[in-house]
Amino acid sequence: MNGRRDFIKAASTGVIAGMLPVSVVRLSHAAPENDFTFAYISDAHIQHIKGNQFVRNWDRGLIRAVAEANLLEPKPDFVMFGGDLAQLGSKPELDHGAEILSALKYKTHMVMGEHDYYLDLGEYWSDLYGDQYYSFDHKGVHFVVLNSILTYDDWTFNRWETPERRMSEMAGLDNPNGSPFMVGATQLNWLKKDLSKVKKDTPVVVFSHSPLQKIYKGWNFWTEDADDVQKLLGKFDKVNVIYGHVHQIQYNQIGRIAFTSVMSTAWPWPYPQSYAQAESHLPVLTVPMNRADPFDERDATGWQFVDVNTGRVDLSFNLYSNDNRKVAFNADKGHPEDVSYPQIEIAPQRHY
Amino acid sequence: MISRKTWTALALAALLPVSAAADEFTAADVERWQAQFDEVAAEGRSLWTDSALGTNGVVCAQCHPNAANTHPETYPKFQKQLGRVGQLWEMINWCIRNPLEGENLAADDPKMIALQAYAYKERRGVPLAPGKH
Ligand SMILES: [Fe+2]
Ligand SMILES: [Fe+2]
Numbered sequence: 001m002n003g004r005r006d007f008i009k010a011a012s013t014g015v016i017a018g019m020l021p022v023s024v025v026r027l028s029h030a031a032p033e034n035d036f037t038f039a040y041i042s043d044a045h046i047q048h049i050k051g052n053q054f055v056r057n058w059d060r061g062l063i064r065a066v067a068e069a070n071l072l073e074p075k076p077d078f079v080m081f082g083g084d085l086a087q088l089g090s091k092p093e094l095d096h097g098a099e100i101l102s103a104l105k106y107k108t109h110m111v112m113g114e115h116d117y118y119l120d121l122g123e124y125w126s127d128l129y130g131d132q133y134y135s136f137d138h139k140g141v142h143f144v145v146l147n148s149i150l151t152y153d154d155w156t157f158n159r160w161e162t163p164e165r166r167m168s169e170m171a172g173l174d175n176p177n178g179s180p181f182m183v184g185a186t187q188l189n190w191l192k193k194d195l196s197k198v199k200k201d202t203p204v205v206v207f208s209h210s211p212l213q214k215i216y217k218g219w220n221f222w223t224e225d226a227d228d229v230q231k232l233l234g235k236f237d238k239v240n241v242i243y244g245h246v247h248q249i250q251y252n253q254i255g256r257i258a259f260t261s262v263m264s265t266a267w268p269w270p271y272p273q274s275y276a277q278a279e280s281h282l283p284v285l286t287v288p289m290n291r292a293d294p295f296d297e298r299d300a301t302g303w304q305f306v307d308v309n310t311g312r313v314d315l316s317f318n319l320y321s322n323d324n325r326k327v328a329f330n331a332d333k334g335h336p337e338d339v340s341y342p343q344i345e346i347a348p349q350r351h352y
Numbered sequence: 353m354i355s356r357k358t359w360t361a362l363a364l365a366a367l368l369p370v371s372a373a374a375d376e377f378t379a380a381d382v383e384r385w386q387a388q389f390d391e392v393a394a395e396g397r398s399l400w401t402d403s404a405l406g407t408n409g410v411v412c413a414q415c416h417p418n419a420a421n422t423h424p425e426t427y428p429k430f431q432k433q434l435g436r437v438g439q440l441w442e443m444i445n446w447c448i449r450n451p452l453e454g455e456n457l458a459a460d461d462p463k464m465i466a467l468q469a470y471a472y473k474e475r476r477g478v479p480l481a482p483g484k485h
Binding site (some may be wrong): 047048049053055056057087172173174175218219267268270274275276277278291292294295297338 | 401407408409410413414415416417418420421432433447450451453454474475476477478
């Protein structure tokens, strides 16, 4: 069909390591000793069939990401997993996912996704991984992990007769019985306190599962209290938000906040504008991917490798069956851009 | 609503061929046909989230929210892997066999018709573009 299919042929002949995006881009005013990298794997959606059977296709996507991340040179300082490890939040799914992830040779930090949460409200996930929101500092960068997939209490606690029903209602992306994601008052207070200790010129990187911006409510590409979070983040000089959930490349700039999404290892989602009955709300900066090829199981899936320099994040998308892409922060333009398509000049939005 | 009489008058005034003037469908007929379609499309929506179409618990809506990326308006069209120009239902069967690890449905299986009705309904308003990718 076209050139983008050739990559997989090369990859499957055993030269994967050579194909990995491994460059650390240093800007001239960076402190080189503070440059570092981390890997980002997301949305594995490990799905239990019965007994010890799991959906093979989703397993393969995650196993491949883990194997490739282990080959990275230079070694990443840590790995983030961006949420939706499971499909229906069950113990067998979370255990099976944890087992695959345990092959990673690096420290791994976890983000909560709605598919991990709505069966037991995160209880088993927390047994495995601990806090659902937290922060840590690494080489001069302040990292924050939020659980952004909470929703209205009434929906969570009063609406559904069983936890299984609640999980399956939230699991359907286009389900009109779903409910918009939110960070919620408790975490907003915590975030405010957490950030009060951080200097204005400290680079801040925030990980969430949902976008922390309002893209398309019909598919929950959305965080209800995104404006409140943006207000708290907006006072820092350099803020980067990296989110999962959307299973596609998106990037955007709102004020000083740079947003970049990550891919799923399981399956791609169409862009919201491809739904003919809805208004389009894709972040205007984004150069979208082409449609996936249904005959290629791994098309439009993948994982990312992140360079952190000068407090900004540059994401290299390691796409299994497509041309790799790189979305880097362009300091002159003041927003992220796809380095292969810089000629596409689009002004960032001020607000969503 | 504009009455038939008014339409006729307008059409005659413009000296255009009269397309829907005489012998109009009754409102009851139109309503019944639409209701029949809507019922089948609703059945298609249920199937869209029904894991019984396959064997591994996977459903269409996981990858095609609101039937997005099904492009019914582009059929019939060439699909490399079919090696020829094929129909929408053949691609539906492809997705049933592969992501869902299920068995083909017959082209005239009521379930196949319902799946297509739902896809077309979600895609309504998009111009026909046979052969396009
Ligand atoms: Fe996901
Ligand atoms: Fe998600």
